Amino acid sequence: MTDDPKTALLLINLGTPQSPHPADVRRYLREFLSDPRVVEVPRPIWWLILNGVILPFRPKKSAAAYEKIWDRERNESPLLAITRAQAEGLQKRLGGALRVDFAMRYGAPSIGQRLPALMEQGFERIVIFPLYPQYSASTTGTVMDAVGDALRSMRHQPAIRQVPPYFAHPAHIAALAGTIRDQMQSLPWKPERILASYHGLPKAFVDKGDPYQRHCEETSRLLRARLGMDAKTFMTTYQSRLGRAEWLKPYTADTIAKLAREGVKNLLVITPAFAADCLETLEEIALGGAKIFRENGGENFATVPCLNASPAGLDMLEAIAREELCGWL
Numbered sequence: 001m002t003d004d005p006k007t008a009l010l011l012i013n014l015g016t017p018q019s020p021h022p023a024d025v026r027r028y029l030r031e032f033l034s035d036p037r038v039v040e041v042p043r044p045i046w047w048l049i050l051n052g053v054i055l056p057f058r059p060k061k062s063a064a065a066y067e068k069i070w071d072r073e074r075n076e077s078p079l080l081a082i083t084r085a086q087a088e089g090l091q092k093r094l095g096g097a098l099r100v101d102f103a104m105r106y107g108a109p110s111i112g113q114r115l116p117a118l119m120e121q122g123f124e125r126i127v128i129f130p131l132y133p134q135y136s137a138s139t140t141g142t143v144m145d146a147v148g149d150a151l152r153s154m155r156h157q158p159a160i161r162q163v164p165p166y167f168a169h170p171a172h173i174a175a176l177a178g179t180i181r182d183q184m185q186s187l188p189w190k191p192e193r194i195l196a197s198y199h200g201l202p203k204a205f206v207d208k209g210d211p212y213q214r215h216c217e218e219t220s221r222l223l224r225a226r227l228g229m230d231a232k233t234f235m236t237t238y239q240s241r242l243g244r245a246e247w248l249k250p251y252t253a254d255t256i257a258k259l260a261r262e263g264v265k266n267l268l269v270i271t272p273a274f275a276a277d278c279l280e281t282l283e284e285i286a287l288g289g290a291k292i293f294r295e296n297g298g299e300n301f302a303t304v305p306c307l308n309a310s311p312a313g314l315d316m317l318e319a320i321a322r323e324e325l326c327g328w329l
Contacts, residue, residue, distance in 0.1 A: 005124035005159075007328045008099040009321055010114060011087050012143050013131045013276060015106030016077040020066035026059035032106045037142040040205070062279075069282040080104075082276035083131070085309035086317060093318050097329055099123055111146040112153075119158050125328050127161045129321065131275035133172055134215035135165040136201055163324045167215040168222060171319040175312040176219075176272055177226040183268065183304045191268035191302075193233060193259055196220045197285060198273040200238040200247040213248055219272050239271075240280050256289050260298035267293055270304035275313075277306045 017028040033039055033050055041049070071081050083102050091100040099121075103114040118126055128147055132139040144162065151157050166172045184191060198216040206213045220236040227234065239252035252269075259267060269289060271281045281303065290301040307313030 006099065006122050007097070007125040007127070007325065008101060008118045008123035009090065009094070009127045009129055009325070010111075010118070011083060011090075011100070011102040011129045011131055011317075012111060013079060013083045013102070013104055014139070014278070015104035016079045016278075017063075017066065017107065019075075020063050020070045022059045022063040025063045025066060026055055028107050029059055029062065030055060035106075035138075035142055037145065038138050040202075065279055065283045068287060069279060077278070078282060079276050079278040082306075082308045086131075086276070086314070089309045089314045090317055090321065093314060094321065094325075094329075098325070105143050105146055111143070112150045115147065115150040115158070116154055119154065119156065123158065125159045125161075127163065127321070127324050127328070129163040129317075129324075132273070133165060133169075133275065134167040134198070134212050134219065134273055136205070136212035137210055138201065138205065140165065161324055161328075163320060165215060166320050167219045169316075169320060171316040173219070173222045173226055175307050175316040176270065177223055178312050179304050179307065179310075180223070180227060180268075180270055183302065187268075187300075187302055189266050189300045192264045192266045193235060193268070194229070195235050195237050195252065195255065195267065195269045196223065197237050197239045197252040197269050197271050197289075198248075199280060200241045200251070203246045203248055206248065216273065223272070239284060252285070252289070253292055256292045256298075257296045260293050260296035263297070265297075265299040267298060267301050268304065269302075271306060274306050276308050281306060 015028065015032065017024040033054065036043070039046055066077065069078060071078055074081050087100045087102040094100060099118065101114055101118060103109050103111045105111065115126065128143070130140045130143045147160065180194065196219070201210065201212050217236060220234065224231065224234045235255065237250050237252040237255045238248040241247045241251060256267065269285055271285060274281050286303045293301045307316060
């Protein structure tokens with residue numbers, strides 16, 4: 001290692017199975033759903049539920065969903081391909097003075113692998129960039145838990161910075177609003193409603209102090225203001241509910257069905273909690289949401305792609321990264 005410390009930027013997203021095979025999906029779900037930040041149920045009770053009810057049955061269903069969106073050319077999930085492209089795009093923009101890498105909270109490449117590897121390569125200053133615009137203990141919080149776990153195993157630790165939640169960052173709002181406008185202009189029909197569908201969260205988490213709902217609502221408020229829309233036209237909903245407990249409402253699937261039954265024929269959905277298209281956006285919303293809408297009388301349904309590694313998405317990531325890298329480059 002040299003005496004002159006080098007700087008790295010580590011992008012971190014949720015994670016993905018290695019394949020759409022049920023065994024790989026089961027392995028991924030076991031790691032994900034075993035995280036006490038994700039499921040706040042007493043461990044002995046949850047162990048029985050996870051191993052006796054969920055893991056014997058859910059992996060097959062989830063694997064079938066992954067099959068619908070799997071990138072066959074690369075033989076990997078869209079989330080992995082996009083996160084890699086985001087890292088490569090930022091590397092080109094930020095130049096050779098900085099190393100841009102990526103990791104997944106669950107699955108591979110893991111945080112526990114990438115942090116020591118970067119340190120061994122001489123990167124003694126590392127900026128952690130969780131790709132979650134809105135903070136939740138179950139997303140950003142558990143990323144930092146994993147960072148802490150990795151640091152505990154390292155005798156020589158790097159200096160660490162964390163990019164804060166960027167739910168209200170002007171670059172983020174501008175990029176999202178731009179993608180909405182672009183998608184609306186490309187459609188041969190005009191949306192009557194726009195849904196901002198965020199990943200759901202148990203209501204109990206918010207009751208205990210998690211700021212996630214507040215962050216989501218602020219993102220929506222800023223987008224409405226930027227687009228010149230009211231709350232009736234631009235609505236906030238929550239998707240991906242798991243289990244029987246009450247989650248943040250209104251639920252996306254229920255709202256889609258309700259709007260269609262009320263006579264809305266043209267619906268556009270954006271997913272502002274996701275930095276990259278994945279199972280929840282490509283299968284749950286783009287395919288499942290469209291099916292619900294049309295089954296209940298709707299006609300035209302479209303989604304706004306996530307920012308991904310698009311020029312607008314990379315502009316946003318670069319702007320935020322440069323702010324957090326000040327003094328280290």
